[in-house]
Structures are given as C-alpha cells and as structure tokens.
Amino acid sequence: MTNDNFHPFFDESELSSDDLAILKAFDSMNWDESASEPDEEMLPPVQRLAPEDDANFLREMRVLFVEEAGEDLATMQRVWHQLENAGSISAEQFFPLRRGGHKIRGSAGAVNCFSMATIAGYIEDIAEQVVQGQLSPTLGLLALSPSLTALEETLQSVVAGSEDETPLARLTPPLKVLTYDSSPAAAPPQAVVETRPPLPEPDLLSSLLFPEAQTSSTSTEMPFLRVEPFRVEQLLMHSQQLTELRATLENSQTQVTQALQELHRAQVRLRQLQPMLSTLSASVPRSPLLEEQSSSSLISRILAQAEQRGTHDRLRKLKGPARGLPGTPGVVLWDELDMEHYSEQDLFLRSLAEAIADVSLSSARVQLACEQRELMLQQYLHQAAQVHNGVLQLRLVPLRLLLPELRQFIQLFSAQNQPLEFDVQGETVEVDQAVLDTLARPLLQLFQICLADATISLGNGERPQPARSWLHAQQLGNEVALEIGFSMPVSGGALESIREPLQRINGSFSLGRNPANGVSFYFRFPRAQGAAHCLLVRVGSEHFVVPAAQVQKISDYQYETLSMLYDLGTLLGLAPGSNADQQRVHPVLILPTANSPVLVGVKVDEVIDEVELAMKPLPRYLQRPGIAFSATDGKGNVLLFLDLPELIRHYSLYGQKAPMPVREDAALPQRSGTATVLIADDSVSMRQSLRQMLSWAQYNVLEARDGMVALEQLLEHVPDVLLLDIEMPNLNGYDLLRAMRAYPQLAHVKTVVLTSRSSEKHKGQARALGAHLYLTKPVVSDVLLSTIKELLATP
C-alpha cells in the first residue's frame, strides 16, 4: 500500500483516528485478487459467435450498453446520496447498489469493457457484503464512493471511444485497504456495530399478547383479559382433541347402525325359519324313544291313537282367540294349562317363538336408543364445534396489528425517497396469533426488500401518478386471502423471506401483474393453524389428502382436453392398481391454471370425500418431496397431505422414466419443431447478444426484461429452455424459480441460470430451487449452445 496510489478521497491525513483504526482492521484482510483484474473467462458471450470483422455489431451493442449503464450509474449515485444523507441505514437499502453493480458487471463484459466490469464487480461485492451483514453500512458507503466515481470516469472514456483503465488502477489500492477477504476460507462474518440508529425492531409477540399497550389501535375497545398463553394452548389442544373425536364418533355410530341392520336381518331370518320348523316338526314322526318304550304293538297303536286324539283336542281347545306370539301367524298355539299334552318339539317351538319375540323387542329398543344416541351425538358434535371455535377465537387477533410496523416503514421510506401512498383494506379480518406472528416479520421484510429498489423507479420523475402500495385482506371461509401490491416495479428477492414461513402455516402464494401495471403478491393461509380443507382421495388401497386450494375442479376425464395428465400413483412411486381400478373411469383433479392456457390434471382412483382435517408437520426424516404434513382419520390411520405441484415438479426432475400419457393440446409447444428459448435478463445488451447467438443457432427466442415478465412469458408460451439471470427487478431469478414450482406445467422447462455470481452458495441455492444448470457470465457461445442442445436432448 502506497499513498501515491491513493485516491484523494482517502488520503490518510484527512481521516480521523477512528477511521484509521477501521482502515487498519481492513488492512489485515485481503481483497479478492481474482476480482481485481479481468480473468481469462471475462470474455464477451458472443465473442466467438460474432465475426471479428463485425465491428458494427459491437458498436451497436456498446451504444446500448452506454445508455443502459449511464442510467444505472445515475440511479446508483442517487441512492448513494440518499443513503449518505439518511439518518439511519438498513442493509436492504443497498439492494439497488448491488443490483446496479451486478447488472453493469455482466453487460460490460459482453461489450469488452473489462475495466467497467471490474469496477462494477467491486460495487456489487461491497453492497453484497453490507446486505449480508459482513460490512457496516457506513463503511460500505465509504468504499462505494470512489468506486462510483471510477465507474463514472470509465464510462465517460467508453463514450469517448476508448475505455480508460486509469480509474480502475487508481481505485484498486484504496479498496484493498477498505475492503476484506471475500473468499470462502475467510473468517466467519462478525456482527457489525452500526453507529447510526437502526430501524426499530418490532416486538410483535408482546404487542399481540398485550394489545392494550398499542394505544392507537385498540384504545377504543373493551380491555382484554390477560390469560397465560400456555393455558390457552392447553385449552386449544383439548378442544382440538374434542373436535378430532368427531370422526371416531361418527365411525362408531356407523358401526352401531350396521350392527343393528344385521340384527334386523337375523330377526327376519328367524321369523322365516319359524313356520318352516313348525311344518317340519308336524311331518316328522314322533320320537322313536316313545316307540322303544312301548312294550307291544298294541300299546304302540293305543299311544298313536292317543297322540292323534291329543293333537286334535289341543287344536280344538285352542280354536277361538289365538294366543300366538306377536308376529307369528298362528302356527304355534299354546295353552299353558295343557302342558302334559305337549311334546319336546312343541316346547322347542315355543322357546323359539319367545326368543324371536325377545329379539324383536330388543331390536326395537336398540333402534330407539340408537336414534336418541344419534340425536345426542349431533348435539354433542355441534357443541364441540362451538367450543372449539370459541377457543380458536381466543387466539384471534385483527390483521391491523401488523399495520403500525408497516406504516412506520412506509413513512420512513417516503421521508427518504418520494411519497408512497399506502392503502389498507380488510384490516379487521382476524387470524390466529401464531399465524400473524409467523407472517409479521416476513411481510415487513417483503416491503423492505421490494421498496429498497423502488427508489430507482420512483426517482426518475417519469411516473405521472404517485407511487402506491397496498395491503388488501379478505376472509374466505377458514382462509385469509392477502394481496400486497405495488404500482411500480419493485426489487427482486422478496419471496425468499416469506416462502418458508408461509409453508409452515400451510399457506400458498402466487403473483401477478396488477391493474396499476405493477406487481401484486397474493397469499392464502388458514386463519387458524392446523385446520385444512381437503379432498380425501384413494390410489389403490392407499388414502391421501389433497388441499382443496390445489384443485380447481374434479373432472371425469371424458370431456376435458388436458395438456398434461399425471397418475398420482406414478407420481408417488406406487405399484399399479388393481384391474378393477384400471378399468373404471378415473376422476381427474384439475389444478388451478392461473393465467396459463395449459391444463394440468392428476388422475386418482377415487375421490372419497371432502374433509376438514387438522394438519401436523411430519418429522423431517419422514418428509418427502411434496409430502410434509399428515393428519389422522377417524380410524386412527395416518393420512398424508400431498402438495401436487411439488410432486409433479419432483417427478419431472428425477422420476420420469417413461413418457406420460399426455393428450395433444395446442396450448403446448410442439416439441418436434424448433425449440424455444426464453431469455430472462434485465440487461438489454445481454439480451441482445444472447438473442443474436440463439437466433443464429435456429432457436425461437423470447425475451423478458424482469422476473414478472418472464413468469408471464413462461405461462403464456411454456418455452423449452429458460436462460435465467439472478439479479432482476420485480422477481429475481430465485423468486422466479420459487414461483415456477407452483405451476406444474412449467416442470418440464429446462432452466439454465446465467449470472455473474459464481459462488457455490448461489449455485447450490439455484439447484435446490430446481435449476438444471448454472453457468457463470460471461459464457462462451459454444459452451452455451452445446449446453442447450444437451439439455434439450435430455428427456
């Protein structure tokens, strides 16, 4: 380090003792040498593709680049000045600087402006370290100042016709002093002590438990009763168990009813047997025992005559009002005063008749008791539901408890940037405290991340309408639908913080362009934790549950024109069903299409019922792709909850051995023709160079300038390959990969992440989110083309 190479801004004589101490601390670290000068891979992506004599193309690209880089640089400078004058700085406010640096870094390399690419790389790295908490925002600002100056000077030289490397040379030594070793082997990041006051940390839990402390929002309401949270939890658990008994009770009721029916059938059979037995006994000769006891034929004859007479007499005596048993049609008549004339058969018949009468009487009484029991059961279940709902309501709080933190942030944002209107609807919608607590921080982070980059679009003065954002909530049965919208482009990366908490509470998300031409995030989640409205389906002998929100309708597959049809048993890796199942008409669960013309169905053997079940997360080691929750049915069996889009995505990535039986549909691209490649990159010059390369290679090419447009293009055209940049507005590359998982029709799209981020962390994250390949910019055209070719050849 020599003072001769110092930028004047960092002359040590001008720095305080504290600054010098900080500089000394940084001096002990190493700057990433690899980033200080262009390596051999820093070649333009079209270098081999474009003929060397095609100077016109390069000039055109540079014109585009200079215009684009100028805008990005102006934005970064504006953000830098805003941060310099701000009273407090959060790490999220460095997003625009990171994104600007990333964008210029990627596109500068494509037009042979290596000095600019290197300087922009510095800016991106510094901002990234601030965002990651590895560098104090104040020091980050300090380091960014000479970097932005150097970038501006270099850009001016490019405009003049030749890139000047002097600003880079002048910049590198002081940055070596100011920055750190960004290699993976470096020591773990230490907590940064920020001298400026940080944004206030919301203490949501305490505000939820003791809402009377929130003077502005609840002062006009009745005071709350303080209850120990664990008692509410216990009560909730007991009431939940009470509710879960419903299925068991209903099952028990069904069994009693079935037993009664069997008893009734047995009674009918007995009644049918009785006359047959009577007839039979009349035709059967008398007991041989009596004959054996007779000592002579005379005696036998006398006995036989006496028998005939006796029978006749008995019948004669009993003529008149019949004293048979109820329900027995006068076959067995009985006179208790004439017992000596009855044989054992008569006694047997009499006993049988009495038994039948007893069974009939018992059956009638059980029937009556059963009806009363059913009535009581209904009342009990109704009461249990009331109790459970009442207990659940103990935990309900209005959504407006979210608002103070959000409004505070919006006010801060408006003060530091330009006015931003914030509209709220449905603030009285109530949700479980635990649900709200799970979502409060991620929702605030979503606003912070989205608006961190909105300074770019807000500050250019081109928007005639004031910028708006909104939070609209609506209760839909046991679910809450939440829309968080922005009227302007927003920063990417917003979904990263909210996806996992949303999954924890069994919520779902989608996104789309709103009427204000901005981006809206749509969330749906249960009002209370645990309960979910589901379809109970059968595959073979196994039962599963599917969240009702994942099924648009149920079809018999006779009249639907499906683009993709999956067999649930195949998705789950189950053995084929029985012949009877294979021959029957299978119901097909049609998945929500969003805005896509592609209709996706999942075939099951049977849709059994629509049920409300309490979900519980499976232990981690039992979780499978698309299976993360379970429930228990009335018989005590475990039911697995299926996430159909995730099952399809996983099957498409890993499980497809044979082509699925897919119907022909015009909505799907014809695979036999020219393949379509969608380029999602916010850099115009990068898109241009890639478009030219791919067009020459005979591909159909689509373009998207940001993640939102990319998602719209994906759903509308379903390309074969997606070339995806990471740093993009509205939705960044990771956001888009996350959003794609919700659309099974996109499971077959081969995704290649093409970015200047080269760390293993980014590569791992992209792969985990479903990217097929990861290439680092700048990529040689031959490599990219061969990669695409190989991907397309893969089933």
Add this chain to the structure above:
Amino acid sequence: MSEQPVFTLSTSSSDYAQFLAQMDDSAFWEYAGILAQENAPSPSPLDPGLLLCTLEDVSCLLPLQHLREILSAPRHYTLLPMTPSWMLGLIDWRGEAIPVLDLSAYLLQHPARSRADDTLLVTEHDHCFVGWLVSAVEASPTSLLEADAGAFAQTTPPWYEPLPADMITQMYARLPLLDLALLISEATHAIGSVPAYDE
C-alpha cells in the same frame, strides 16, 4: 489354586457356609475372584433393564430405557413413498405419525414382513420415535433364556454375525444386546435419505 478345596453345587448351603468360613482372608478373596471370572457374563441374573425379543427364529436383547410402549401389531400401515424395504409404513401413535420397521428385516436387510400376532415396540431416542415390529417379547427373560438356550447354541454361525460390531453393545448368554439408540439414529437417517425415483 490347585490347593483350594473343591466345592460342588450339590453341597448344601450350610456346608457351603462352613466351607467359606474355613478360608482365611486371602484365600477367600482369591476364590471370590475366580468365581467372578468363571461366572461373568452369566445368563442370570439378567439386567432388569433389558427386554428379550424374539425375531422369527432368533432372539436379541433391547435396553428398556428407550422403550415407550409395547402394543400389538397395527392392522393398517400408511405407505410412505420412497422408503427402504424394511419399513412397513406409518402409524399414528399418540397423535404423531411414526415409522414402523420390521426389526429382523432391518438387522438382516431383507424386505419387511408383517404378521397379525407380531408385537410393536415403540421406542424413542433424541425425540425420534420409531416402532419396531418383533415376533414376541418376554417380560421375564430368565425363563426364556433357559428355554431357548439350546436353540441358540445350534445357530452356527450366530445370526447376528453380519451386524456391525458397534450395533451390539454387549453379549448376555450368547444373546446380543443391541444398541437401540444407534438403531434408531441409523434407521431414521436411512429413512430420511430420500433417493430420487430413478436411483
């Protein structure tokens, strides 16, 4: 030691007491040490914290400390995709979904078999619950040990020979005492290592 008096088990207890009383201190402790060496490990008395399990035609011991409940075999298992062949499925145990494994199949790495008269052992280690299906369990190990001693002696090589050495904590009367904590850890790890469909 050859000079020590020989004492047989047929001698009465009073004679035995007299025999011991005649010894001086050093002879007594030397004799006690020999007896201790000769009788360890002894089939009885068994550690009261052990459970004797029958796995089809072989037996093993399990420590009771990880046992949570003994139940009859479930009538229904919920099939979990992508699981090892020794896993029968999931059952609901006290409101939690737990895996049920055929212990014999797990140890000897063959597909699970389920019989109606099997016994389910619900075990727990480090908050992981696993159900193990065994043919039978014996609450009073001593009697079973005596009854089955002949059968075990005929098993050559012993059935547990293929097991990893660290899976057997100790031998009691030729019966392996299995490290249940290790079994649970390894089994849950294996269940959690989800291979892709085509692997």
